[in-house]
Amino acid sequence: MFYREAGDIKTSYVDDGQTFPIRLDRQLYFSALIVAWGVIPFLVDDYWANAVLLPFLIYAIAAIGLNILVGYCGQVSLGTGGFMAVGAYAVYKLMTAMPEVNILIHVFLAGGITALVGVLFGLPSLRIKGFYLAVATLAAQFFLVWLFNRVPWFYNYSASGQITAPERTIFGVVVTGANSETWATYLVCLFFVTLAALIARNLTRGAIGRQWMAIRDMDIAAEIIGVNPLSAKLGAFAVSSFFIGVSGALFFAVYLGAVEVGEVFGINKSFLVLFMIIIGGLGSILGSFAGAAFLVLLPVLLKNVLVGGLNWPTDLAAHLEFMIVGALIVIFLVAEPHGIAQLWRLAKEKLRLWPFPH
């Protein structure tokens, strides 16, 4: 029952390069997978799915995407909401234009379209960095929301200006629209989050990930060693936007079902996902999950304890949430830029040496 690497000797570089080098970590990871895939689908009810599980899974995909760009490649972006909107509108147009094609394929395609849009809005990163790039992506955010509001073609000329997901099935089970099966929507999101995590992990531990991190840590030295900044940065924008597009598509089609763009994909969404990766941990896949879980659970928890338990007014609880998140952002940015993921690593470090701390 000890958390140890002793006796767990790596005899090949393949073993040494694996994702969870320590056996207990590996066991934890596989247990989580088994619970997520094999247990939760049988237990999940509407409240848990809609209040916690679906938003957690979908935000985790967006956080992984943004973390690739910001945490791994060092390119700040405030356009997450806009890119999620691209994914949502892309999947909407695809679903309505080609109803016979499977929704899973549409979600992938929506990710691909968002990747292209991301590359386009990533072009300024070749000339500007940091604060100026953040402002440029902010412009993208406002432009995209404006575009989807103003051009009726995007919402199929609907009177309300909203987009509404038509009913679609996978293997005969309804996953979008009003009659969707809760457990099935959960599984669809779980499928994409599992895929996103695997791909992100593989990309960040190999040659491409090292190029991203090299650009992040010192772009001049990266270039001198042979990293083409153009392909590394635009590659990061593409992969990042792909995941964010997928999350936007799921957020609209599977989770909400109907969307008014300014309300759902506004600048608040950009900040929310950014806060997730700051609190969870920049440059960490695990941190993306931790941050998404934290910011999804916090309001639920406050609402249940303060409003439900102590009879606080709802708006007071909401204000408290703002204050907690704000304080945490400041604390993490100042004291622990690698977020919850780093705290977890440090705790494991201690555990590994326990009970002999020296």
Add this chain to the structure above:
Amino acid sequence: MIHAATKGAEASGDSPLATDKAGDPILELRDISLSFGGVAAIKDVSFDILEGEIRAIIGPNGAGKSSILNVISGFYVPQEGRIVYRGARRPSLKPYQVARQGIARTFQSIALFEGMSVLDNVMTGRINHMRSGLLSQALWRGRAEREEVENRKFCEGIIDFLEIQHIRKTRVAQLPYGLKKRVELARALASEPKLLLLDEPMAGMSVEEKEDMCRFILYVNDEIGTTIALIEHDMGVVMDLSDRVVVMDYGRKIGDGSPDEIRNNQAVIDAYLGVVHD
């Protein structure tokens, strides 16, 4: 006279300055001039680097030594002059394109990837030896995984050679200065350069660290056969290591020759003793 010697670069095989181990010129700078606004950093400088030699570039602070390396590695584009690399005139290239031609370097002020481990820093040096595509890497199958293991083996060889095994998983930000210099050398070597440029590789090191670094540089030159151009202020080191020396002062080349010739060159002595310029 020393100056005349470099002009005979075309006939380099029997150049009077060529040492026994040196071959054809791997790189020639011809009439290079570079200025920033009004400030001339390099004025009409020509010299060559022969295959297999250790070429030192020396000179007082601000003489233009680092600027020369920056021109070679594509950071600065000279207003005048040309560069001939391995027999062909080199067009104006971006730094990453220069790297792909087999030129690696280290910096005067360390330029490592601080947030990455030593191993990842060194592995980044293998970038031009890794070809697998996005899809292969995303799935971690086939070529991506194979390349990762092959290149890891190569990097472990360099890590062993530079005696930094014990820190391979340490983040660079946590390392002391001397070790960082060594990691930077490891990263440059990982790219298997044909020409290695070292900007003050021993600056700020203790005597033992300098000795280690000299040993590494000599080994790389002798055993791997890498051509090296290095900037160094420590005259003892320069005289011991280098086959030929270029001396710079105020952006001009004021001397070029073997260490012995340089030691006895009046212009060089004046520059180092701080004789007032006209």
